Amino acid sequence: MKILLLGKDGQVGWELQRALAPLGEVIALGRAGAGELCGDLTQLDALAATVRRVRPQVIVNAAAYTAVDRAEQEPERAQRINADAPGVLARQAAALGAWLVHYSTDYVFDGSGERPWREHDETGPLSVYGRTKLDGEVQIRAAGGRHLILRTSWVYGARGGNFAKTMVKLACEREQLRVVADQIGAPTGADLIADVTAHAVRQAMRQPELAGTYHLAAAGQTSWHGYACHVLRQAQALGQPLKVTAEQVEAIATTAWPTPARRPLNSRLDTTRLRHAFHLHLPAWQAGVDRMLQECLAH
Ligand SMILES: NC(=O)C1=CN([C@@H]2O[C@H](COP(=O)(O)OP(=O)(O)OC[C@H]3O[C@@H](n4cnc5c(N)ncnc54)[C@H](OP(=O)(O)O)[C@@H]3O)[C@@H](O)[C@H]2O)C=CC1
Ligand SMILES: Cc1cn([C@H]2C[C@H](O)[C@@H](COP(=O)(O)OP(=O)(O)O[C@H]3O[C@@H](C)C(=O)[C@@H](O)[C@H]3O)O2)c(=O)[nH]c1=O
Numbered sequence: 088m089k090i091l092l093l094g095k096d097g098q099v100g101w102e103l104q105r106a107l108a109p110l111g112e113v114i115a116l117g118r119a120g121a122g123e124l125c126g127d128l129t130q131l132d133a134l135a136a137t138v139r140r141v142r143p144q145v146i147v148n149a150a151a152y153t154a155v156d157r158a159e160q161e162p163e164r165a166q167r168i169n170a171d172a173p174g175v176l177a178r179q180a181a182a183l184g185a186w187l188v189h190y191s192t193d194y195v196f197d198g199s200g201e202r203p204w205r206e207h208d209e210t211g212p213l214s215v216y217g218r219t220k221l222d223g224e225v226q227i228r229a230a231g232g233r234h235l236i237l238r239t240s241w242v243y244g245a246r247g248g249n250f251a252k253t254m255v256k257l258a259c260e261r262e263q264l265r266v267v268a269d270q271i272g273a274p275t276g277a278d279l280i281a282d283v284t285a286h287a288v289r290q291a292m293r294q295p296e297l298a299g300t301y302h303l304a305a306a307g308q309t310s311w312h313g314y315a316c317h318v319l320r321q322a323q324a325l326g327q328p329l330k331v332t333a334e335q336v337e338a339i340a341t342t343a344w345p346t347p348a349r350r351p352l353n354s355r356l357d358t359t360r361l362r363h364a365f366h367l368h369l370p371a372w373q374a375g376v377d378r379m380l381q382e383c384l385a386h
């Protein structure tokens with residue numbers, strides 16, 4: 088089996104290089120591409136030509152414009168990368184009879200209510216990032232090919248920048264940390280996402296009726312404040328020289344932390360559909376966070 092992986096250098100893309108390897112030949116492209124193959128999602132014609140040249144059975148797209156606040160100033164670029172490029176990939180995949188695996192986000196929802204979002208709940212993105220990710224989903228479905236859209240949340244990985252690493256860095260540098268406590272979700276590891284992807288691809292190729300949209304997040308829930316406190320407790324145990332300890336992190340409301348992009352308060356994702364369809368157990372969010380910190384901070 089031939090798999091075309093896009094976005095190989097991102098948090099999820101990096102883990103996918105490892106997780107997809109046992110499934111077949113993985114042609115992994117970053118933004119720079121390789122030889123005649125284009126991996127740049129802003130180059131729509133060259134991207135389409137790349138798919139036609141490789142003729143994969145599966146395309147996995149882990150590339151995205153993920154700078155949520157910056158996207159408010161660059162809506163056209165975010166639209167091209169997060170929506171138009173996935174549309175191109177989906178139409179090329181459909182023409183080849185190939186699968187497309189793509190990732191989306193909790194930020195397609197408006198964050199209202201208390202209950203975890205289900206796949207068919209009404210969307211209502213609050214930001215340019217969320218709107219462009221939602222349009223990517225729409226374009227993929229419209230192409231009519233076989234696809235898996237995996238919506239995930241609060242991604243972290245050993246490789247790449249993420250909130251957990253930012254908290255450790257800031258707690259070592261600053262005298263004070265304030266973190267929003269009213270946005271609720273589940274931190275999800277890039278390694279878990281990659282492993283579930285590989286498992287789902289294997290199963291979906293035998294059971295094409297499994298095509299569709301699924302919520303994929305670690306079990307449990309917390310706030311960004313709860314997440315930060317957990318990270319700092321672990322970091323301290325691993326010997327990091329913190330100036331701000333977990334107990335000293337100030338819990339604040341979203342209204343006290345103004346940002347260019349609005350973010351959902353309720354980012355919980357209901358993963359029942361994924362767990363049942365693919366017979367999966369999803370671990371508690373803390374397990375993967377602890378493993379990542381151990382990998383990054385232990386010496
Ligand atoms: N990060 C998160 O918290 C969440 C992510 N997701 C989704 O999961 C998926 C994977 O995200 P994650 O791995 O965390 O994101 P990262 O930001 O770690 O990785 C995205 C990758 O895409 C690359 N990229 C950006 N622009 C282009 C381009 N024009 N052409 C080619 N590559 C490009 C980035 O390169 P560079 O670094 O050089 O810009 C980066 O390597 C995405 O679809 C994202 O929307 C969903 C929920 C939460
Ligand atoms: C650095 C910092 C952030 N915050 C807040 C801002 C924000 O509400 C929250 C998290 O900050 P971030 O910048 O990591 O958030 P953000 O980049 O919006 O994270 C999102 O990224 C995209 C790609 C997704 O798809 C989402 O699932 C989600 O992971 O914490 C504080 O309250 N205090 C701080 O010191």
Ligand SMILES: [Mg+2]
Nearest residue numbers: 153154155250
């Ligand atoms: Mg971010």
